[in-house]
Amino acid sequence: MIQPEMHYFRHHLGRAIRGFFDQRGYVEVFTPVLVRCPGIDPHIDAIAAGESFYLATSPELHMKRLLGCGLKKIYQLTHAFRSDEIGKYHNCEFSILEWYETGINYQDLMELTENLIQTVDRQMAEYLSRKPLFSLPFARISVDEAFEQHAGWCPSREWDEERFFLDLIEQVEPALQDMPAFFLYDFPAPMASLARLKPQDPKLSERFELYLKGVEIVNGFSELTCAREQRERFERDRARRIAMNKEPYPLDQHFLSVLEKGLLPDCAGAALGVDRLLMTLTGAEQISQVMAFPLPQV
Amino acid sequence: MYEVSDIRKNLKIQIDGEPYIVVDFQFVKPGKGNAFTRTRLKNMITGNVLDRTYKSGEKLEPAQMEEHPMQFLYAQDGMYHFMNTENYEQIEMEESQVGEAKDYLIENLEVNVLFFNNRPIAINLPNFVELEVVETEPGFKGDTVTGGNKPAIMNTGARIQVPIFVNNGDRIVVDTRTGQYVERAKK
Numbered sequence: 001m002i003q004p005e006m007h008y009f010r011h012h013l014g015r016a017i018r019g020f021f022d023q024r025g026y027v028e029v030f031t032p033v034l035v036r037c038p039g040i041d042p043h044i045d046a047i048a049a050g051e052s053f054y055l056a057t058s059p060e061l062h063m064k065r066l067l068g069c070g071l072k073k074i075y076q077l078t079h080a081f082r083s084d085e086i087g088k089y090h091n092c093e094f095s096i097l098e099w100y101e102t103g104i105n106y107q108d109l110m111e112l113t114e115n116l117i118q119t120v121d122r123q124m125a126e127y128l129s130r131k132p133l134f135s136l137p138f139a140r141i142s143v144d145e146a147f148e149q150h151a152g153w154c155p156s157r158e159w160d161e162e163r164f165f166l167d168l169i170e171q172v173e174p175a176l177q178d179m180p181a182f183f184l185y186d187f188p189a190p191m192a193s194l195a196r197l198k199p200q201d202p203k204l205s206e207r208f209e210l211y212l213k214g215v216e217i218v219n220g221f222s223e224l225t226c227a228r229e230q231r232e233r234f235e236r237d238r239a240r241r242i243a244m245n246k247e248p249y250p251l252d253q254h255f256l257s258v259l260e261k262g263l264l265p266d267c268a269g270a271a272l273g274v275d276r277l278l279m280t281l282t283g284a285e286q287i288s289q290v291m292a293f294p295l296p297q298v
Numbered sequence: 299m300y301e302v303s304d305i306r307k308n309l310k311i312q313i314d315g316e317p318y319i320v321v322d323f324q325f326v327k328p329g330k331g332n333a334f335t336r337t338r339l340k341n342m343i344t345g346n347v348l349d350r351t352y353k354s355g356e357k358l359e360p361a362q363m364e365e366h367p368m369q370f371l372y373a374q375d376g377m378y379h380f381m382n383t384e385n386y387e388q389i390e391m392e393e394s395q396v397g398e399a400k401d402y403l404i405e406n407l408e409v410n411v412l413f414f415n416n417r418p419i420a421i422n423l424p425n426f427v428e429l430e431v432v433e434t435e436p437g438f439k440g441d442t443v444t445g446g447n448k449p450a451i452m453n454t455g456a457r458i459q460v461p462i463f464v465n466n467g468d469r470i471v472v473d474t475r476t477g478q479y480v481e482r483a484k485k
Contacts, residue, residue, distance in 0.1 A: 087325025165331040219329045
C-alpha cells in the first residue's frame with residue numbers, strides 16, 4: 001500500500017487545481033466515461049465496455065461539444081482509460097485534468113499552464129513545508145529547434161514518424177531532462193492531432209507539450225475548428241488504424257456536426273496527467289506510488 | 299519468437315548469436331506516439347551491458363538454453379572440471395565463465411550448468427553450501443555484547459564475514475545468493 005500521506009497530498013492537489021480554475025471563472029463540467037467514440041488516434045487504444053461502448057481515453061470531444069453549446073471556460077478532473085499502457089509513468093486508468101477556454105490560442109494557453117503549475121507548486125510547497133520546485137517563466141523550445149540541436153535533423157522539413165519518436169525518446173528528451181520545466185511547441189503538421197495548423201506556416205501546428213523534471217505532463221493546442229479538415233484527419237487516422245490491424249473506432253458524428261454547424265468558436269485546451277504531476281511534486285519515482293490502487297492491486 | 303509485450307526481467311534472448319538476459323526494462327510512450335520498451339540487457343557470456351529500445355510489434359529471438367545437473371570435480375590451471383550426473387560426460391569451464399560461483403565450488407558439489415548452443419556459460423548454485431573456515435582470528439571469549447563480525451577465509455578462498463565465535467576448522471553454511479554467513483553446520 002502507498003503511504004497514507006499520499007491521499008492527503010492528492011486531495012490537496014485537487015483543491016489547488018479547482019481553486020485555480022474557480023478563481024478564473026471556469027466551470028467544472030462532467031462528461032461521460034462510458035462513450036461510443038473513444039477517439040481515433042492510431043496510437044491510443046481504448047478498453048471496450050460491452051458491445052458498443054468504450055471507456056473514454058480522454059474527455060476531449062465531449063468537452064468541445066460543450067463549448068459548442070455556449071460554455072466559454074470549462075475544466076474537468078476525471079478518469080481516462082488506455083489499453084495496455086502500464087509502466088513507470090503509465091497506468092491503464094489514470095487521472096486527467098482537461099480545460100478549455102474560448103477566445104485564446106496556444107500561446108495564451110502556455111502562459112495559463114505555467115501559471116497553473118506555479119500556483120499548485122506553491123500551494124503544495126507550503127503544505128509540504130518546502131521550497132517551490134519551479135519558477136516562471138518556463139523555457140520554450142520549438143520542436144524543430146530541439147531536434148536540430150539534439151538529433152541533427154528538422155522534422156517539419158523532412159518528416160519521418162518512426163525516426164521522430166525514436167529520436168524524441170533517445171536523443172531529445174534525455175538532452176533536455178535536466179531543465180526543471182520547459183515547453184516543446186510547434187509540432188510538425190503530421191503530429192498536429194486535433195490542433196490547428198499555423199496559418200502563416202502550415203508545416204507546423206499550434207500544439208505544445210509541457211515537461212516537468214524531464215517528464216511529459218501537459219499536452220495542449222489551439223483547437224482545430226474547421227469541419228472539413230477535422231473529418232479528413234479522422235478518416236486518415238481511421239485508415240491508419242485499419243492498416244495497423246487495429247479496431248477502427250466509429251467517428252464521433254455529434255462532434256463533427258458541432259463543427260459543421262460552425263458552433264465551435266476559436267479556443268484552446270489542454271490535458272494534464274494528474275498522477276504524473278503528483279509524482280513530480282512529491283518526488284515519487286513510480287506512478288504506482290501515488291495511486292491508491294494501481295492496476296496490479298485492483 | 300517473443301513479442302515486445304513479453305519482455306520481463308530475466309527473460310533470455312539471443313542477439314547476433316549471443317545470449318542476453320533482460321536486467322531492466324521500461325515502458326515508454328511519448329504523447330500521441332507509438333509505444334516503446336527500453337531494455338538493459340546483459341550478455342550472458344561476456345557480462346557486457348547493452349541498452350536497446352524495442353518498438354511495439356518488433357520480435358525478439360528466444361535464447362535456446364539448456365540446463366544440466368553437474369558435479370564439480372576439481373580445478374586445475376584455471377580450468378574447472380565438471381561431470382554430467384546423467385551421462386557421466388565431463389566438461390570444463392574457464393574461470394571467467396565460472397565467475398563468482400568459484401567461491402562456493404567445493405569438491406563433489408552438485409550444481410546446474412547452463413548451456414547456450416552446447417556451450418557451458420553459467421553455473422546455478424544451490425542456495426546454501428557448506429564451507430570450512432581455514433583462517434580467522436580467534437574470537438574473544440565473553441565478548442558477546444558487540445555482536446560483531448570478523449573476516450574469515452574459507453577452504454575455497456572465499457572471504458566471508460562470520461560471527462566472532464567461529465573458529466578455524468569450523469564448518470559453516472553460507473547463502474550463495476548473498477554471500478552471507480547463515481549458521482554453523484550441524485555436525
